[in-house]
Amino acid sequence: MSVLAWRPFLDPLAVHDQWYLLIVPLVVLLSFGYKAVRVPNKGGSFSMGLYLRQAGLMAVQVGLTITLLYAGAIVIVGHLLERIT
Amino acid sequence: MAGLLSIVLPGLGHALTGRVERGIFAGVGVLGLLLGGLLIGGVDAIDSREDRAWFLGQAFGGPIVFAVDAYHQSTKAYPVQGGRAEELGLSRRTSSSGPDYSVSENELDTRIIKRRIGPDETREVVDVIVFDAISGQGETRQLPVAVPQGSFEAGAPPIGEGLGKLNEIAMLYILCAGLLNIIVFFDAAVPTVRDVGSGAGQVAEPDENEQTEDAS
Numbered sequence: 001m002s003v004l005a006w007r008p009f010l011d012p013l014a015v016h017d018q019w020y021l022l023i024v025p026l027v028v029l030l031s032f033g034y035k036a037v038r039v040p041n042k043g044g045s046f047s048m049g050l051y052l053r054q055a056g057l058m059a060v061q062v063g064l065t066i067t068l069l070y071a072g073a074i075v076i077v078g079h080l081l082e083r084i085t
Numbered sequence: 086m087a088g089l090l091s092i093v094l095p096g097l098g099h100a101l102t103g104r105v106e107r108g109i110f111a112g113v114g115v116l117g118l119l120l121g122g123l124l125i126g127g128v129d130a131i132d133s134r135e136d137r138a139w140f141l142g143q144a145f146g147g148p149i150v151f152a153v154d155a156y157h158q159s160t161k162a163y164p165v166q167g168g169r170a171e172e173l174g175l176s177r178r179t180s181s182s183g184p185d186y187s188v189s190e191n192e193l194d195t196r197i198i199k200r201r202i203g204p205d206e207t208r209e210v211v212d213v214i215v216f217d218a219i220s221g222q223g224e225t226r227q228l229p230v231a232v233p234q235g236s237f238e239a240g241a242p243p244i245g246e247g248l249g250k251l252n253e254i255a256m257l258y259i260l261c262a263g264l265l266n267i268i269v270f271f272d273a274a275v276p277t278v279r280d281v282g283s284g285a286g287q288v289a290e291p292d293e294n295e296q297t298e299d300a301s
Contacts, residue, residue: 007127008124009120009123009124009127009128010127010128011127012125012126012127012129012130012248012251012252012255013124013125013126013127013251015125015251016249016250016251019249019250019251019254022125022251022254022258023254025117025121026118026121026254026257026258026261029113029114029117029118029121029261030114030118030261030265032110032113032114033110033111033113033114033115033117033118033265033269034114034265034268035110036096036106036107036109036110036111036113036114036269037099037107037111037268037269037272038268038272046104046106046107048106051106051110
């Protein structure tokens, strides 16, 4: 990764080979942001334990789903379509 | 009111209505996605002109998105079908009426270029009288030219253009921030029953599994 003359928030990052790793913070931030407003109260007040549990579970579910879709796309495009054509 | 505050700053509506924890975590989620997208893709991740479809969703991220887009539009390099007036061979007319420039068609054909305007230029469309080389008759055309000026600081390099998957992921980050902020907005404006706090006479709220069982 080259960071020569890179200006944060102005220029794009040069991490083209590791782009898939950026899915992880995306999923985590999305899950924790979503569950912040959707997690139910427990005992009449906001429960940090319940929030962390549900947000973590959602992050894992979304991450696994994306990974499975990626793997499925590789199988279909890279192997099945090759046999058909 | 709380909904509007959420648009101004994600999570602020929740915080000011007493749901501080939810406001903080929702704000961290939305702003984290927003700043993460900008960190990955730079300001090119928000572009209301070239990536309009993306911007329609990103716009729900609030004033920050519009501010970044305005900054980006004022500093980016647009493709123009022409360079500066002198590069195109345009002659400035002294007449106070009519178009500002004139040029012969042959001259224009040989000099027309396509390039991006630089950081110290802005794009401007000018009226030009183009004279036919044989008949000598002129017709008025509009030509985009580069005019030397701009808000970008002198000598600074132009802002890099996002490419490929990284640009898409950066735009996706900010799109998710905008869409998530819609949910935050509605939750701040119209709190669901499950958000009612505890107090005298209030019943502890059931969790999602219990609600599902009740519904069935």
